[in-house]
Amino acid sequence: MTNAEINGLDDSTMISETEERIHERVLSIGDDMKLPxxxxxxxxxxxxxxxxxxxxxxxxxxxxxxxxxxxxxxxxxxxxxxxxxxxxxxxxxxxxxxxxxxxxxxxxxxxxxxxxxxxxxxxxxxxxxxxxxxxxxxxxxxxxxxxxxxxxxxxxxxxxxxxxxxxxxxxxxxxxxxxxxxxxxxxxxxxxxxxxxxxxxxxxxxxxxxxxxxxxxxxxxxxxxxxxxxxxxxxxTTEYRTIVVPFEKKPAIVSLEEERQALVGSNGYSDSPNSKPRMLHVIKKNARYNFAVAYVFVATLAVFPAITSFIRSVQYPPTTLFTHPLLFTALHFLMFNLGDLIGRYLPLIPLFQVWDSYTLLSLSLSRTIFIPLFLACNFQAPSSPPGPPEANVIIGSDFIFFLIMLLFGASNGYLSTLVMMAVPSPQRNPWLRHNPKDIEISATIAQFCLIGGLAFGSFLSFGVTAFVCSCNPFTT
The missing domain is CATH 1.20.1250.20 (MFS general substrate transporter like domains)
Known part of the structure; x- marks a missing residue:
């Protein structure tokens, strides 16, 4: 055996041991890990x-x-x-x-x-x-x-x-x-x-x-x-130095091995962290998680605030300070954001922990029910002057509207946080148990899908507004 071959084996062994140590650290990050x-x-x-x-x-x-x-x-x-x-x-x-x-x-x-x-x-x-x-x-x-x-x-x-x-x-x-x-x-x-x-x-x-x-x-x-x-x-911090730093240095070592051997990984895609085949492979494996977190924000932005900000108090003329249109709208933003904040803490309670991708996707899709619920409230078109509720208003209660708003925000924060906690976790995402090197990519792709949901939902809101008020949302 030549010196080059011996050196190659030594480097390969070093790479293998380095990856193994990194994967052990990553896999140790579970529900029971208590960060300072x-x-x-x-x-x-x-x-x-x-x-x-x-x-x-x-x-x-x-x-x-x-x-x-x-x-x-x-x-x-x-x-x-x-x-x-x-x-x-x-x-x-x-x-x-x-x-x-x-x-x-x-x-x-x-x-x-x-x-x-x-x-x-x-x-x-x-x-x-x-x-x-x-x-x-x-x-x-x-x-x-x-x-x-x-x-x-x-x-x-x-x-x-x-x-x-x-x-x-x-x-x-x-x-x-x-x-x-x-x-x-x-x-x-x-x-x-x-x-x-x-x-x-x-x-x-x-x-x-x-x-x-x-x-x-x-x-x-x-x-x-x-x-x-x-x-x-x-x-x-110790946690950053022992977990993040070694993981971020790993791709450079793997790339050196790839350059030496000109091989692809055993899964049939390159081990290079941002290669197109590998990214597509991760997207496919996490498809349900990615779609779930995207749709959470599609459903949210489709009506909030484009539709919800034009829901008025059923008390006309205003009987209190908070039934004034300006304050009523501001209060509805607070209800959503309070619900959103509460929802993001619910995953810490074992009773509310759901990690199965099919269940999360179903829960995400179920949020569509909020769209007709808001349309059943006292919605008044942007071009309409303030006035009493229409005769066809189904939900004629400000309290129920704010309760719906609170639940809408809570479900938004709850489901988005659940998905983002589950996607990069080897203990919660079954596919990552055998592919811990894809934790970082899984998280960044899910984050991109989240922003994509925001963008698509925002564009969809123009169509929803046009349908509801029979107006041009770009000029009204």
Whole structure:
């Protein structure tokens, strides 16, 4: 035997032993693994950082819209902003998910968070700078697209890392996202209450909106900087060094073996982590999970908020502060986000733990029932002036509407978290028990399907709105 052959055997043995050790670590991540509270808290913070910038844009929409007044984009600015952000998020996430080569996750997360912090700081500074309406429109749209791009790469790398730390790290990640929604819903109620109870001039309202926007974007910037610090703490933890770091280094070793032997894996697809055959193989094996998490958000975005935000109180004229259309709409956002947050904690209770892919898919599809339930409430077309409920309203109770809204949000958070906890878990996903090297890919593909569901549901909402109100949703 030649020295080259001996060296080849030594390298092969080293690769095999390295993979075996990594797989043992990954397979040890089960339901009984108790991550330190500090790691779960960091996951919560990083999850909140994912959605905080977008929520800041939405909560400051009055300010942003006021800055484009006088341009041809003023009346539909919110639609332009949300659509451009959503489309950019989808396509950049697709690239981040299926790109053949990736940077180390820690570096991607750090760089993208820095970029998002700078972009939010720029938005905060616009409250002190006067720009022509059309120029501000271009700036706001490009800023949103840039945030969507940075957020896409951040989400892809973050879910890949957190999935390796196990289900007990995934749950707080998604709970952090929901917590941001609750926080901003409370802020929305406070600002809406102020708008209903005061009668200020247009100039005063404009200045108040600018002050609020500076506060929102400033807090968002500071929180992103805090999340960068917390990510640095995560990278320094024992769990990260013993599980994530060896797993991320493994593909480079495998690629060296592939280059030497020019072989493919025993399953008939390349072991290269982002090869097209391997990605397609993982998509096929996790098809039910992927479709389930996508449809959760298709059903949600098809009616929320496109339809639900035009459901009015059956009390007309308003009898209390919260039956006023502005407050009623803000309260319905709070009910959804509260339900969403509660739902994301339910998987921690053994009674509510469901991991079978067929059952999860069935539960996801069953959420379609919420669409006719909302249409049975006091929906009033966007072009219609406020008025008493129509005679054909079936659900004539505000309490029942808010209860449906709460259950709608709870089922959204519950099922999406269940699926995202199950997909990358060898203990919950039977296929991964024999393919632990595909944990990271399984998680990133499921995350892409989640965003895909958001995108498709948003486009579907235009059709649902057109059907319900017999109007053109692009102009009304």
């Amino acid at each position: 509270v500090s790691v779960r808290f960091i996951s919560f913070i990083l999850g909140a950082a994912v959605l905080l910038p977008w929520n800041a844009l939405i909560i400051a929409i009055d300010y942003l819209t006021s800055r484009v007044k006088g341009s041809p984009f003023h009346s539909a600015f919110a639609s332009y902003l949300s659509l451009s952000f959503l489309v950019a998020n989808f396509f950049f996430l697709a690239h981040a998910t299926f790109a053949p080569n990736r940077m180390a996750s820690a570096r991607v997360i750090r760089l993208t968070l820095c970029a998002i912090a700078v972009l939010n700081l720029l938005l905060a500074l616009t409250t002190f700078i006067t720009l022509p309406p059309t120029l501000f429109f271009l700036f706001a749209i490009l800023n949103g697209i840039a945030q969507a791009a940075a957020g896409s790469y951040n989400q892809c790398s973050l879910i890949a890392v957190i999935s390796l730390l196990g289900p007990t790290a995934i749950q707080p990640l998604f709970s952090g996202q929901a917590a941001v929604g609750v926080l901003f819903s409370l802020v929305q109620i406070l600002t809406s209450t102020a708008g209903v109870t005061t009668n200020e001039s247009g100039d005063t309202n404009s200045k108040a909106a600018a002050r609020s926007a500076f506060l929102f974007f400033g807090i968002s910037t500071l929180f992103i900087l805090f999340s960068i610090f917390m990510h640095a703490r995560l990278v320094d």
